[in-house]
Amino acid sequence: AQSVTQLGSHVSVSEGALVLLRCNYSSSVPPYLFWYVQYPNQGLQLLLKYTSAATLVKGINGFEAEFKKSETSFHLTKPSAHMSDAAEYFCAVGRNFGNEKLTFGTGTRLTIIP
Amino acid sequence: SAVISQKPSRDICQRGTSLTIQCQVDSQVTMMFWYRQQPGQSLTLIATANQGSEATYESGFVIDKFPISRPNLTFSTLTVSNMSPEDSSIYLCSVEPGGLGEAFFGQGTRLTVV
Numbered sequence: 001a002q003s004v005t006q007l008g009s010h011v012s013v014s015e016g017a018l019v020l021l022r023c024n025y026s027s028s029v030p031p032y033l034f035w036y037v038q039y040p041n042q043g044l045q046l047l048l049k050y051t052s053a054a055t056l057v058k059g060i061n062g063f064e065a066e067f068k069k070s071e072t073s074f075h076l077t078k079p080s081a082h083m084s085d086a087a088e089y090f091c092a093v094g095r096n097f098g099n100e101k102l103t104f105g106t107g108t109r110l111t112i113i114p
Numbered sequence: 115s116a117v118i119s120q121k122p123s124r125d126i127c128q129r130g131t132s133l134t135i136q137c138q139v140d141s142q143v144t145m146m147f148w149y150r151q152q153p154g155q156s157l158t159l160i161a162t163a164n165q166g167s168e169a170t171y172e173s174g175f176v177i178d179k180f181p182i183s184r185p186n187l188t189f190s191t192l193t194v195s196n197m198s199p200e201d202s203s204i205y206l207c208s209v210e211p212g213g214l215g216e217a218f219f220g221q222g223t224r225l226t227v228v
Contacts, residue, residue: 034216043120043206043219044157090156094216101172102147102210102217104157 001026002093006105014113017062019078021108022098023091026072032072032094035065036104047089050074061085069109116141116211120220127197127227134193135223137207142187147217148180151204160205163190197227 007022025031034052036044048059055067065076091105119141127133145164149157160180161169169182183191194201204222
C-alpha cells in the first residue's frame with residue numbers, strides 16, 4: 001500500500017525566507033506524487049505533480065519540489081515566502097499501475113510571519 | 115481541468131437529521147470521489163461514485179450512513195444520515211478527469227452538528 005508522511009504539522013517562516021515542507025513516501029511501485037494547497041474555507045488546489053518525468057518539478061506560485069528516489073522524498077520549497085502563502089499543504093501519492101487510491105498526508109499548516 | 119460547484123458551503127444541523135450535499139462538475143467524468151476532512155486532520159476517502167452503479171465505500175463507511183447518488187456523468191450527491199456531533203467535518207467532492215490522481219476539488223461543505 002502507498003503512504004506519505006509529512007514531517008511537521010505546523011511550520012512558521014518569516015516573509016521573504018525559504019519555505020521547506022517535508023514529505024516522504026512509501027510505494028512499492030514508482031509513485032505519482034502531488035502537492036495540494038488548501039486556503040481557508042476552500043477546497044484543495046493542485047500545486048504541482050511528479051509523474052516520472054523530470055525530478056525537479058515546478059508548480060504554481062513559485063513553488064517547486066524535487067523527487068529523490070534514494071531518500072523517498074518529495075519536499076516542497078519556495079525561495080521567498082509571501083504572506084499569501086499561508087495555508088494548509090498536503091502531500092499525496094496517487095494512482096499508478098492499478099487501482100491504488102489517492103492517499104493524502106496529514107498536512108502542514110504554513111504560517112508566514114510579517 | 116474541471117470546475118466543481120459544491121453546495122451548501124456550510125450548514126449547522128440538529129443531531130438525528132440528515133443533510134444532502136450536492137456536487138456539480140462542468141464536464142463529464144466517470145468517477146466522482148467523496149472525502150471527509152475532520153477538524154485538523156487530513157482527507158479520508160468515503161466512497162467512489164460511478165454513474166449507473168452503486169458507490170464503492172471505503173473501510174469504515176457504510177451506505178446506510180452515507181448514501182450516494184450518481185444520476186449522470188456530471189452530478190452526485192452525498193447524504194449524511196442520522197447525524198451526530200462526530201459527523202461535524204468538512205465534506206469534499208473531487209474528480210480526476212485525467213486519472214492517475216490529479217484531482218480537482220469542490221470548495222467543500224463545512225458541517226456542524228449540534
